[in-house]
Amino acid sequence: xQTVLLMSAPVAGNGGGRDPRLLEGLFSNLPLFRDIPxxxxxxxxxxxxxQRIKRGAALCRKGERLPGVIAMAYGSLxxxxxxxxGDEKVVRFLGPNxxxxxxxxxxxxxxxxxxxxxxxxxxxVIPAAPLQRLLxxxxxxxxxxxxxxxxxxxxxxxxxxxxxxxxxxxxxAHYLDSLAEPNGDPDTWIVHLPANKTTIxxxxxxxxxxxxxxxxxxxxxxxxxxxxxxxxxxxxARLAQLAG
Amino acid sequence: xQTVLLMSAPVAGNGGGRDPRLLEGLFSNLPLFRDIPxxxxxxxxxxxxxQRIKRGAALCRKGERLPGVIAMAYGSLxxxxxxxxGDEKVVRFLGPNxxxxxxxxxxxxxxxxxxxxxxxxxxxVIPAAPLQRLLxxxxxxxxxxxxxxxxxxxxxxxxxxxxxxxxxxxxxAHYLDSLAEPNGDPDTWIVHLPANKTTIxxxxxxxxxxxxxxxxxxxxxxxxxxxxxxxxxxxxARLAQLAG
DNA sequence: CGGAATGTTGATTATATTCAACTGTTGTGG
DNA sequence: CCACAACAGTTGAATATAATCAACATTCCG
Numbered sequence: 363x364q365t366v367l368l369m370s371a372p373v374a375g376n377g378g379g380r381d382p383r384l385l386e387g388l389f390s391n392l393p394l395f396r397d398i399p400x401x402x403x404x405x406x407x408x409x410x411x412x413q414r415i416k417r418g419a420a421l422c423r424k425g426e427r428l429p430g431v432i433a434m435a436y437g438s439l440x441x442x443x444x445x446x447x448g449d450e451k452v453v454r455f456l457g458p459n460x461x462x463x464x465x466x467x468x469x470x471x472x473x474x475x476x477x478x479x480x481x482x483x484x485x486x487v488i489p490a491a492p493l494q495r496l497l498x499x500x501x502x503x504x505x506x507x508x509x510x511x512x513x514x515x516x517x518x519x520x521x522x523x524x525x526x527x528x529x530x531x532x533x534x535a536h537y538l539d540s541l542a543e544p545n546g547d548p549d550t551w552i553v554h555l556p557a558n559k560t561t562i563x564x565x566x567x568x569x570x571x572x573x574x575x576x577x578x579x580x581x582x583x584x585x586x587x588x589x590x591x592x593x594x595x596x597x598x599a600r601l602a603q604l605a606g
Numbered sequence: 607x608q609t610v611l612l613m614s615a616p617v618a619g620n621g622g623g624r625d626p627r628l629l630e631g632l633f634s635n636l637p638l639f640r641d642i643p644x645x646x647x648x649x650x651x652x653x654x655x656x657q658r659i660k661r662g663a664a665l666c667r668k669g670e671r672l673p674g675v676i677a678m679a680y681g682s683l684x685x686x687x688x689x690x691x692g693d694e695k696v697v698r699f700l701g702p703n704x705x706x707x708x709x710x711x712x713x714x715x716x717x718x719x720x721x722x723x724x725x726x727x728x729x730x731v732i733p734a735a736p737l738q739r740l741l742x743x744x745x746x747x748x749x750x751x752x753x754x755x756x757x758x759x760x761x762x763x764x765x766x767x768x769x770x771x772x773x774x775x776x777x778x779a780h781y782l783d784s785l786a787e788p789n790g791d792p793d794t795w796i797v798h799l800p801a802n803k804t805t806i807x808x809x810x811x812x813x814x815x816x817x818x819x820x821x822x823x824x825x826x827x828x829x830x831x832x833x834x835x836x837x838x839x840x841x842x843a844r845l846a847q848l849a850g
Numbered sequence: 851c852g853g854a855a856t857g858t859t860g861a862t863t864a865t866a867t868t869c870a871a872c873t874g875t876t877g878t879g880g
Numbered sequence: 881c882c883a884c885a886a887c888a889g890t891t892g893a894a895t896a897t898a899a900t901c902a903a904c905a906t907t908c909c910g
Contacts, residue, residue, distance in 0.1 A: 445771045465756035474763045497749060504748030505741060511755035512709035518762045519718050527689045572898055574858055804888065816866055818890055
């Protein structure tokens with residue numbers, strides 16, 4: 363642990379600050395900077411800043427300019443599209459060591475989604491300029507970006523596939539299956555939902571009411587049991603089968 | 607016009623063949639190879655082949671390995687996801703000088719969609735090896751890919767946004783508006799549908815029956831008139847307003 | 851403790867699908 | 881060139897799925 367003496371320089375009241383050490387450590391573990399020389403990473407970190415953001419606050423709204431590529435240190439964010447009627451479709455959750463905004467920043471396009479904190483969070487903000495320069499000068503960085511953007515593209519296509527060819531129950535079953543983690547008991551699995559049920563509903567493209575009914579449906583079939591954000595998978599095989 | 611003497615070397619019965627000249631010309635105009643030295647393009651062309659494909663035939667099925675990045679010379683393809691019940695969701699149409707498969711090929715992933723010819727077509731097939739080599743050795747190529755993949759990603763996100771927050775009429779209105787071309791008359795616009803109505807329906811994510819009803823709806827409101835694949839936009843302002 | 855946020859439930863409604871029958875169009879081989 | 885089969889499009893009725901509306905219950909936090 364760093365002492366207060368080493369802690370970051372002036373932190374603005376708005377939650378922004380500088381802390382090149384911390385940023386360099388954060389960036390070094392990102393796929394974005396894989397195999398990039400440490401001095402390049404340090405240089406980018408020197409141009410970047412940290413930002414704290416409170417649960418419920420928006421880092422950026424759809425259509426605004428993103429301040430830079432976002433690299434999560436801790437907490438969690440949601441990326442969401444607004445829907446008619448005030449509700450939303452969550453496109454992705456963002457947790458520690460994940461990044462967002464590469465495409466928007468490098469193509470100089472406005473932010474395609476709302477970016478909102480689900481919990482008090484801290485993240486690094488890497489402005490466009492040093493990334494553009496790195497893209498010009500370091501082929502490894504360009505190749506990292508090709509991998510990242512390619513994977514994002516294919517993931518998104520997978521999302522479309524799921525929403526287009528599966529109904530609510532199937533999507534929920536698949537989602538739960540994808541989050542299943544081993545339990546003490548070898549027969550059952552546990553899922554800890556990464557957000558509240560309303561937000562998970564938005565992630566699955568249904569309303570909270572529908573989500574509630576879907577969970578009850580699976581509970582009635584004795585496939586799962588629900589307790590707050592903890593879901594016990596009682597019959598993973600049948601659940602997976604349901605997912606298609 | 608080339609004479610028979612200059613025409614491509616042995617063309618296999620399956621529609622595949624070699625024609626480095628033609629391929630080099632085709633590739634030179636692609637964003638993929640922008641600012642790439644002609645000799646590199648020629649080298650890639652030397653490793654590539656042409657392929658003819660008949661209307662209705664599949665170039666590749668979802669889950670299979672793509673033979674390479676596809677570069678359209680003439681004709682048109684659809685990229686589609688299969689849905690339960692045998693119908694499909696068309697993700698993209700592909701016309702002359704457009705490319706497909708960069709992400710799948712470079713990340714060595716299976717083809718994420720069915721690729722089917724809507725008309726007799728010819729295309730270039732660029733196998734993975736020379737592209738991988740170019741990616742390793744030519745930063746410009748890597749940067750081209752970053753632009754292309756980034757744009758594809760943002761386009762796809764736009765698609766999701768449209769399907770998620772607009773109903774059928776709105777999507778159709780927006781789609782027609784996006785295809786509108788000037789007419790003789792300055793008050794009206796014309797749209798030539800790039801495929802038959804069933805396929806356009808699949809592009810918009812509705813059934814052909816719904817598509818038919820939507821078109822009639824817009825016709826009844828005197829916003830358009832329909833004649834085969836030709837659609838006359840009679841009131842573009844109101845149509846665009848409808849699109850939201 | 852109390853108010854705000856989150857979640858549940860039932861009744862009703864909107865939107866588009868499915869099914870079925872029918873019409874129109876196109877392209878092919880006799 | 882026509883007959884005809886395959887394909888494409890239209891229309892109506894019944895149905896499925898999930899959204900919306902409204903009321904209430906529960907949980908979370910300050």
